[in-house]
Amino acid sequence: xxxxxxxxxxxxxxxxxxxxxxxxxxxxxxxxxxxxxxxxxxxxxxxxxxxxxxxxxxxxxxxxxxxxxxxxxxxxxxxxxxxxxxxxxxxxxxxxxxxxxxxxxxxxxxxxxxxxxxxxxxxxxxxxxxxxxxxxxxxxxxxxxxxxxxxxxxxx
Amino acid sequence: xxxxxxxxxxxxxxxxxxxxxxxxxxxxxxxxxxxxxxxxxxxxxxxxxxxxxxxxxxxxxxxxxxxxxxxxxxxxxxxxxxxxxxxxxxxxxxxxxxxxxxxxxxxxxxxxxxxxxxxxxxxxxxxxxxxxxxxxxxxxxxxxxxxxxxxxxxxxxxxxxxxxxxxxxxxxx
Ligand code: SF4
Ligand code: SF4
Numbered sequence: 001x002x003x004x005x006x007x008x009x010x011x012x013x014x015x016x017x018x019x020x021x022x023x024x025x026x027x028x029x030x031x032x033x034x035x036x037x038x039x040x041x042x043x044x045x046x047x048x049x050x051x052x053x054x055x056x057x058x059x060x061x062x063x064x065x066x067x068x069x070x071x072x073x074x075x076x077x078x079x080x081x082x083x084x085x086x087x088x089x090x091x092x093x094x095x096x097x098x099x100x101x102x103x104x105x106x107x108x109x110x111x112x113x114x115x116x117x118x119x120x121x122x123x124x125x126x127x128x129x130x131x132x133x134x135x136x137x138x139x140x141x142x143x144x145x146x147x148x149x150x151x152x153x154x155x156x
Numbered sequence: 157x158x159x160x161x162x163x164x165x166x167x168x169x170x171x172x173x174x175x176x177x178x179x180x181x182x183x184x185x186x187x188x189x190x191x192x193x194x195x196x197x198x199x200x201x202x203x204x205x206x207x208x209x210x211x212x213x214x215x216x217x218x219x220x221x222x223x224x225x226x227x228x229x230x231x232x233x234x235x236x237x238x239x240x241x242x243x244x245x246x247x248x249x250x251x252x253x254x255x256x257x258x259x260x261x262x263x264x265x266x267x268x269x270x271x272x273x274x275x276x277x278x279x280x281x282x283x284x285x286x287x288x289x290x291x292x293x294x295x296x297x298x299x300x301x302x303x304x305x306x307x308x309x310x311x312x313x314x315x316x317x318x319x320x321x322x323x324x325x326x327x328x329x
Binding site: 034035038085088089090091095104119123128131132136138144146148149151152155 | 176177178180181185186197199200202204213214215216231232233234235236237255256257258259260261263264265266267268269270271272273286288
């Protein structure tokens with residue numbers, strides 16, 4: 001699906017104020033049971049080594065400057081994958097005073113700061129199942145088809 | 157415990173444990189029977205009442221109104237899969253699915269819209285609820301026919317008018 005994600009992905013896990021459920025599931029994906037390393041996924045400890053930023057949480061105001069710094073530190077082409085309901089849409093916190101409501105608020109702020117992100121990807125779930133994350137990696141690598149599509153239904 | 161395992165011993169342990177890795181994207185996922193996934197809205201049943209919108213904790217369901225239509229919008233990206241909407245829907249239009257593979261590269265994939273027609277008021281330019289909801293209410297409780305196609309404001313006015321007419325001895329209706 002994406003040229004940017006063809007090679008082995010080195011991911012940097014960036015928690016921006018999440019409740020730790022998605023974070024635990026990310027670790028679960030790396031266990032022998034689900035074994036994301038089959039797809040070449042490797043967790044790295046610095047954004048400077050990362051191809052992909054795995055962003056969890058609704059991005060609290062407190063975390064925002066650090067999030068921007070971390071994303072800026074990743075080398076181009078940089079990709080952000082927003083995980084979980086909080087990362088994608090702000091989740092249950094989408095309109096609270098202390099968060100910016102997920103990755104879509106972040107997109108605007110990054111644009112203003114002039115930080116280019118080559119692609120955003122979205123993986124909803126609350127929390128994301130480990131399988132959902134594996135499926136996401138497979139979708140982005142073009143191994144399996146994408147399942148969701150937007151619908152407009154008319155009630156006549 | 158810290159004693160090093162000989163490779164031969166390791167092989168024995170590994171062969172006992174066997175392969176634990178799931179071949180997931182090419183296999184069935186491990187879902188428990190009570191797993192909750194995304195929801196689907198049956199457009200043939202939904203009446204656009206907004207009960208689910210009130211119940212939804214993260215506002216993943218929203219009612220958006222404009223001149224002729226009421227749109228019920230479902231944003232999967234914000235849904236927490238609590239299924240409260242399934243419980244509150246008075247007509248059972250919402251079904252919970254066991255789908256969780258929602259990865260996408262385009263955020264507009266995550267929206268579902270259900271478009272309702274608004275009921276038009278006979279007398280003024282005003283508007284009321286959806287056409288569907290009107291039928292639903294009429295089926296549930298008998299209301300006076302001539303108020304049916306009016307907006308709430310006109311209904312109030314017509315009711316007061318008819319009371320005034322009765323009071324003054326005029327013929328109502
Ligand atoms: S509660 Fe049911 S009928 Fe009412 S708007 Fe929601 S889906 Fe439609
Ligand atoms: S499952 Fe819960 S969060 Fe999702 S749309 Fe229904 S009420 Fe809202």
